[in-house]
Amino acid sequence: MARPFLAVLFVCVAGACIFLALSFEGRASAQFNSPRRSDYTVGVMPTRKSSPSRAKARRILRARKPAKPARAPVSSPWRFRKSQGLQLLELAPFRELPWLIHAFSTRPSGASTLESEKVLNLGFMEWDARENVLANRRKLQSALGAANFHLAALKQIHSDVIHLVSPSVKDPCKGDASATNRAGILLAIQTADCVPILLVDPRKRAVAAIHAGWRGTLARITEKAVGRMQLEFGSNPAHLLAAIGPSIGPCCYEVAADFVTKFTAQFADAQDYFDEARTGDEPNPLQWLNMKPPGHQPPPKNVRLNLRKANRSQLLAAGLRDQNIFASDLCTACRTDLLFSHRREGPLSGRLMSVIGIRS
Numbered sequence: 143m144a145r146p147f148l149a150v151l152f153v154c155v156a157g158a159c160i161f162l163a164l165s166f167e168g169r170a171s172a173q174f175n176s177p178r179r180s181d182y183t184v185g186v187m188p189t190r191k192s193s194p195s196r197a198k199a200r201r202i203l204r205a206r207k208p209a210k211p212a213r214a215p216v217s218s219p220w221r222f223r224k225s226q227g228l229q230l231l232e233l234a235p236f237r238e239l240p241w242l243i244h245a246f247s248t249r250p251s252g253a254s255t256l257e258s259e260k261v262l263n264l265g266f267m268e269w270d271a272r273e274n275v276l277a278n279r280r281k282l283q284s285a286l287g288a289a290n291f292h293l294a295a296l297k298q299i300h301s302d303v304i305h306l307v308s309p310s311v312k313d314p315c316k317g318d319a320s321a322t323n324r325a326g327i328l329l330a331i332q333t334a335d336c337v338p339i340l341l342v343d344p345r346k347r348a349v350a351a352i353h354a355g356w357r358g359t360l361a362r363i364t365e366k367a368v369g370r371m372q373l374e375f376g377s378n379p380a381h382l383l384a385a386i387g388p389s390i391g392p393c394c395y396e397v398a399a400d401f402v403t404k405f406t407a408q409f410a411d412a413q414d415y416f417d418e419a420r421t422g423d424e425p426n427p428l429q430w431l432n433m434k435p436p437g438h439q440p441p442p443k444n445v446r447l448n449l450r451k452a453n454r455s456q457l458l459a460a461g462l463r464d465q466n467i468f469a470s471d472l473c474t475a476c477r478t479d480l481l482f483s484h485r486r487e488g489p490l491s492g493r494l495m496s497v498i499g500i501r502s
Contacts, residue, residue: 216231216470216471216472217471218234219233219234219235219468220232220233220234220468220470221233221234222248223245225285225286226281226284226285227251227285228247228248228250228251228262228281228282228285229248229250229251229480230245230246230247230248230285230286231245231246231247231248231387231388231470231472232244232245232246233385233468235383235468236340236342236383236385239342239344240501241347241500241501242342242349242498242499242500242501243286243287243288243291243328243497243498243499243500243501244340244342244385244497244498244499245282245285245286245496245497246338246385246387246388246470246494246496247262247264247282247494247495247496247497248262248480248481248494249261249262249478249479249480249481249482249492249494250262250480252274252277252278252281253274253277253278253281254270254271254274254275254278254492255274256269256270256490256492257490261482261492262278262281262282262492263275263278263482263492263493264278264279264282264332264492264493264494264495265332265334265492265493265495267491267492267493268489269489269490270492279293279495282495282497283328286328286497288328288497288499290326291326291327291328291499292309292312292326292327292328293328293330293497294307294311294314294320294322294327294328294329294330295314295330295332295495296314296315296316296317296318296319296320296330296331296332296353297314297315297316297317298317298318298331298332298353299316299317299318300318300355300357300358301316301317301318301357301358301361301363302318302319302358302361302362302363302366303316303317303318303319304317304318304319304320304321304350304363304366304367304370305317305319305320305321306320306321306322306370306374307320307321307322307324307327307329308322308324308327309324309326309327318331318352318353318354318355318358318363319331319350319351319352319353319363319366319367319370320350320351321341321348321349321350321351321367321370321371321374321375322348322349322350322499322500323346323347323348323349323374323375323500324500325499325500325501325502326499326500326502327499327500328497328498328499329349329350329351329497329498329499330351330495330496330497331351331352331353331495331496331497332353332493332494332495333353333387333389333474333493333494333495333496334474334482334483334484334491334492334493334494335355335389335390335395335474335475335483335484335485336353336354336355336358336389336390336449337352337353337354337355337359337386337387337389337449337450337453338351338352338353338354338386338387338388338389338494338496339351339352339354339364339367339384339385339386339387339453339457340352340384340385340387340496340498341367341368341371341382341383341384342382342383342384342385342498343371343375343377343378343381343382344381344383345377345378345381346375346376346377347500348371348374348375348377349498349499349500350367350370350371350498351496351497351498352364352367354449354453355449356397356401356447356449359449359452359453359456360404360405360408362408362456364453364456364457364460365456365457365459365460368382368457368460368461368462369460378461379460379461379462380461380462380463380466382462382466383466383468384457384462384466384467384468385468385470386450386453386454386467386468386469386470387470387496388470388472388473388474388477388481388494389449389450389470389473389474390449390473390474390475390483390485391448391450391471391473391474391475391476392417392446392447392448392450392451393446393473393475393476394446394473394475394476394485394486395446395447395448395449395475395485396444396445396446396447397444397445397446397447398442398444398445399442399443399444399445401416401445401447402416402419402445405447405452406419409452409455411455412452414451414455415447415448415449415451415452415455416445416446416447416448417445417446417448418445418446419445450469454467454469474486474494481494482494
């Protein structure tokens with residue numbers, strides 16, 4: 143009698159164990175596979191080879207459009223200046239040079255219409271008409287008193303290519319930085335999250351404009367632009383002034399953990415650019431808890447990258463003095479009432495323009 147009883151007991155215990163294991167696996171699978179709110183302030187746009195329909199893009203934008211934060215004044219030495227209805231961000235040390243023109247554009251008051259709002263879109267986007275963009279560019283130049291300047295924009299490709307611009311260069315070049323010491327040329331950089339940087343040599347009367355996304359930053363475009371000014375104009379880096387304009391801040395710029403590896407392979411201080419110096423390759427002794435086979439583990443948690451700090455570090459490495467580097471703390475993703483952000487707004491984002499030039 144004992145043996146049949148033990149056999150039945152064994153079967154019951156085994157069945158109970160199998161049931162508990164399957165239930166745990168279902169809960170773990172639901173935990174790791176169910177959609178969760180991202181740590182990023184907004185959802186990350188999926189990568190697409192072609193642009194979505196305008197109607198779908200508008201639905202995406204409406205779903206992601208944040209509440210407008212309270213307007214706060216910018217801190218010194220930055221200041222806003224109103225000109226012909228436009229709100230332009232300027233740097234006081236640059237304004238002290240009477241021969242210099244510069245500005246970082248903002249979102250409001252243009253010829254373009256985005257979600258029933260009049261905006262100053264300065265890039266040729268699918269949702270905007272070309273004539274509107276050209277009208278916005280003319281309005282910006284007029285507000286700066288540079289209506290007769292040649293606007294030298296680039297076909298930006300997230301590279302480390304730097305162009306020397308002269309009056310004979312009329313068509314846009316492929317690259318992400320430009321420099322000149324010639325009057326009548328307005329160097330221009332377009333951004334909607336990436337870091338715009340304007341350089342001035344007060345002694346040699348030379349200027350440069352830099353577009354630094356994460357690829358350009360990784361390729362040291364900012365450091366190379368300083369070197370190009372040394373080569374072309376005989377600039378002393380210790381005499382240069384640098385303005386780092388509005389860009390996506392470390393509060394919002396979330397990237398994959400493997401970016402830590404990419405940057406630490408290039409920069410000795412790269413761990414200072416991230417909120418957490420995780421690469422995603424750290425051993426996890428509790429991986430068995432999710433009941434997933436090898437190769438099917440959930441991806442490592444993302445980290446946040448401070449592109450402003452990374453480019454400031456490059457300026458210092460190139461020889462600029464710390465007191466000559468000025469960085470705006472305006473975050474494009476946080477301030478979509480004032481700026482454009484591709485990370486937050488997706489395909490229905492416009493483009494800001496950072497410009498610098500030399501008066502005759």
